[in-house]
Amino acid sequence: xxxxxxxxxxxxxxxxxxxxxxxxxxxxxxxxxxxxxxxxxxxxxxxxxxxxxxxxxxxxxxxxxxxxxxxxxxxxxxxxxxxxxxxxxxxxxxxxxxxxxxxxxxxxxxxxxxxxxxxxxxxxxxxxxxxxxxxxxxxxxxxxxxxxxxxxxxxxxxxxxxxxxxxxxxxxxxxxxxxxxxxxxxxxxxxxxxxxxxxxxxxxxxxxxxxxxxxxxxxxxxxxxxxxxxxxxxxxxxxxxxxxxxxxxxxxxxxxxxxxxxxxxxxxxxxxxxxxxxxxxxxxxxxxxxxxxxxxxxxxxxxxxxxxxxxxxxxxxxxxxxxxxxxxxxxxxxxxxxxxxxxxxxxxxxxxxxxxxxxxxxxxxxxxxxxxxxxxxxxxxxxxxxxxxxxxxxxxxxxxxxxxxxxxxxxxxxxxxxxxxxxxxxxxxxxxxxxxxxxxxxxxxxxxxxxxxxxxxxxxxxxxxxxxxxxxxxxxxxxxxxxxxxxxxxxxxxxxxxxxxxxxxxxxxxxxxxxxxxxxxxxxxxxxxxxxxxxxxxxxxxxxxxxxxxxxxxxxxxxxxxxxxxxxxxxxxxxxxxxxxxxxxxxxxxxxxxxxxxxxxxxxxxxxxxxxxxxxxxxxxxxxxxxxxxxxxxxxxxxxxxxxxxxxxxxxxxxxxxxxxxxxxxxxxxxxxxxxxxxxxxxxxxxxxxxxxxxxxxxxxxxxxxxxxxxxxxxxxxxx
Numbered sequence: 256x257x258x259x260x261x262x263x264x265x266x267x268x269x270x271x272x273x274x275x276x277x278x279x280x281x282x283x284x285x286x287x288x289x290x291x292x293x294x295x296x297x298x299x300x301x302x303x304x305x306x307x308x309x310x311x312x313x314x315x316x317x318x319x320x321x322x323x324x325x326x327x328x329x330x331x332x333x334x335x336x337x338x339x340x341x342x343x344x345x346x347x348x349x350x351x352x353x354x355x356x357x358x359x360x361x362x363x364x365x366x367x368x369x370x371x372x373x374x375x376x377x378x379x380x381x382x383x384x385x386x387x388x389x390x391x392x393x394x395x396x397x398x399x400x401x402x403x404x405x406x407x408x409x410x411x412x413x414x415x416x417x418x419x420x421x422x423x424x425x426x427x428x429x430x431x432x433x434x435x436x437x438x439x440x441x442x443x444x445x446x447x448x449x450x451x452x453x454x455x456x457x458x459x460x461x462x463x464x465x466x467x468x469x470x471x472x473x474x475x476x477x478x479x480x481x482x483x484x485x486x487x488x489x490x491x492x493x494x495x496x497x498x499x500x501x502x503x504x505x506x507x508x509x510x511x512x513x514x515x516x517x518x519x520x521x522x523x524x525x526x527x528x529x530x531x532x533x534x535x536x537x538x539x540x541x542x543x544x545x546x547x548x549x550x551x552x553x554x555x556x557x558x559x560x561x562x563x564x565x566x567x568x569x570x571x572x573x574x575x576x577x578x579x580x581x582x583x584x585x586x587x588x589x590x591x592x593x594x595x596x597x598x599x600x601x602x603x604x605x606x607x608x609x610x611x612x613x614x615x616x617x618x619x620x621x622x623x624x625x626x627x628x629x630x631x632x633x634x635x636x637x638x639x640x641x642x643x644x645x646x647x648x649x650x651x652x653x654x655x656x657x658x659x660x661x662x663x664x665x666x667x668x669x670x671x672x673x674x675x676x677x678x679x680x681x682x683x684x685x686x687x688x689x690x691x692x693x694x695x696x697x698x699x700x701x702x703x704x705x706x707x708x709x710x711x712x713x714x715x716x717x718x719x720x721x722x723x724x725x726x727x728x729x730x731x732x733x734x735x736x737x738x739x740x741x742x743x744x745x746x747x748x749x750x751x752x753x754x755x756x757x758x759x760x761x762x763x764x765x766x767x768x769x770x771x772x773x774x775x776x777x778x779x780x781x782x783x784x785x786x787x788x789x790x791x792x793x794x795x796x797x798x799x800x801x802x803x804x805x806x807x808x809x810x811x812x813x814x815x816x817x818x819x820x821x822x823x824x825x826x827x828x829x830x831x832x833x834x835x836x837x838x839x840x841x842x843x844x845x846x847x848x849x850x851x852x853x854x855x856x857x858x859x860x861x862x863x864x865x866x867x868x869x870x871x872x873x874x875x876x877x878x879x880x881x882x883x884x885x886x887x888x889x890x891x892x893x894x895x896x897x898x899x900x901x902x903x904x905x906x907x908x909x910x911x912x913x914x915x916x917x918x919x920x921x922x923x924x925x926x927x928x929x930x931x932x933x934x935x936x937x938x939x940x941x942x943x944x945x946x947x948x949x950x951x952x953x954x955x956x957x958x959x960x961x962x963x964x965x966x967x968x969x970x971x972x973x974x975x
């Protein structure tokens with residue numbers, strides 16, 4: 256009996272984010288017993304086709320087709336950037352929500368692309384063969400990266416392809432993933448933020464929840480169904496597969512499955528690597544983002560302009576900050592480091608008696624040594640890493656500098672992020688940032704970042720920052736640092752959209768010739784970032800050599816299949832709708848209802864439900880979307896699915912492959928699930944599809960009818 260069949264019959268398949276090809280290896284009888292009513296091959300056949308093709312990636316989120324006309328369901332927070340792009344003080348779509356009265360009114364989503372899975376190919380042999388005998392770890396990394404770029408280039412030769420080589424558990428297996436990318440994605444519907452984000456940061460990562468975290472998008476194509484450029488589609492895309500809406504939703508005890516693109520987990524890490532995350536990475540991330548959230552919150556309270564500009568970043572930082580705190584708390588509460596260390600001792604003892612696995616001991620020890628080396632420059636490296644993406648004007652300057660430098664190289668020799676295939680993505684970043692900046696706040700954030708660099712101990716400081724601040728007496732105090740930050744930003748044109756567009760086409764020499772102080776600072780910092788990249792690349796080369804040796808030994812010791820760590824590739828996880836006991840004497844029910852929204856409502860954010868929703872709640876029990884047992888409209892529900900970041904927007908399906916909800920969160924006790932699966936508290940949070948249908952009828956009015964028709968939902972009983 257194969258390992259997967261054995262594992263399935265022992266009931267272990269509920270743990271794991273399974274790759275589509277693994278689904279076909281799980282025992283069919285076990286899946287049927289759990290509640291799967293369709294053949295596993297209907298999800299993903301041997302030819303790589305099936306219902307899971309309807310699960311789509313849109314950047315950092317997942318989504319799924321729910322109609323034959325290219326309609327996508329995802330989370331409100333996954334579409335938030337589109338709302339921000341189109342919001343003004345006169346037309347505040349964040350506050351008021353949005354619904355397109357017809358398809359001509361659908362709003363283009365700048366920077367949003369839908370990638371539909373098409374094909375996967377095992378390229379492990381090709382990747383491994385690219386590494387020459389005796390190559391050191393940096394050469395190893397570069398050989399693997401180069402081969403990956405060659406495979407991707409060949410894969411993307413046909414039009415509209417988006418490909419990547421994904422490593423599983425550090426290199427146990429490599430897959431070439433081919434997708435078809437549609438750049439023209441438009442917003443169709445999003446509820447008011449007081450519905451979509453009801454409870455806000457207070458309720459985030461917790462239960463009970465009452466958020467209508469929904470948004471509807473549409474993929475547009477040309478007349479022949481092929482991808483069209485952003486905003487140039489002439490017809491709604493017609494997918495081969497879509498998830499039909501289950502009007503009865505899901506009930507406690509029901510079997511469900513999630514399909515999506517989970518981002519990153521750490522279960523393949525050894526204890527030393529986990530400790531670095533728990534003791535350094537997550538605590539520092541939480542502290543930094545907390546400080547920056549407070550700065551932006553203060554600015555937003557005093558300015559409507561600041562509120563609209565900073566809303567998306569604040570939401571993202573708040574989510575990451577609370578997640579980081581949850582990781583630290585969960586690791587401590589579950590004693591995950593101690594358990595991992597004990598497991599490793601057992602594995603290492605097992606290895607000693609099996610000569611064929613002895614190399615795994617050396618691999619383990621070398622992985623631990625890599626962590627010790629990493630810790631020596633950790634604080635400075637952490638801050639350098641925050642320069643890319645977190646601090647808006649400086650991030651843009653660094654992007655322009657690196658883009659100019661990489662364009663001087665042949666395409667296959669560039670950093671993958673700066674290859675020609677990413678030109679349009681870089682252009683989007685440079686363009687979309689304009690609506691996400693608030694000058695005074697950017698100055699305060701920049702000064703805070705410089706102060707953190709200045710506070711590093713001697714011997715681990717940034718040469719670029721030291722040169723900027725100078726060595727005059729008091730140079731490290733708050734006022735002169737703020738003055739330096741203000742001077743750099745005031746003297747720069749990087750924050751000006753038209754100038755930034757010109758800069759994006761200029762050479763390194765031309766950028767230097769501008770004598771722009773922020774660009775000059777970025778050039779100095781980029782030298783440090785390139786040095787950091789070399790060190791990171793060397794370490795990744797070592798990991799690609801060591802991790803597979805260790806993981807193969809772990810799998811042999813376990814005697815069961817182990818789903819690989821999440822890596823932003825398509826996965827499916829199986830579950831059941833059920834509650835949990837977070838602590839002694841407490842039982843959390845698996846379902847919330849609209850009555851809970853009314854109960855939580857205070858009229859003050861983040862618990863300020865719209866009056867229209869509160870009025871509709873009075874007759875919710877009579878709604879056709881009311882749950883018969885609850886006698887109310889269901890809002891959110893729990894299941895024991897194995898999820899993580901990136902699963903936001905994942906369609907939640909019943910045993911027939913029909914849509915019953917959309918995933919958007921995990922409970923607080925389950926945040927550290929990234930490090931280890933605990934079935935007692937492993938609960939994800941999903942919004943019930945019946946709440947979406949109720950909201951459409953409540954808020955969308957006449958525009959709801961064609962949408963409901965399109966989803967195959969009867970409108971006969973809809974309110975006039």
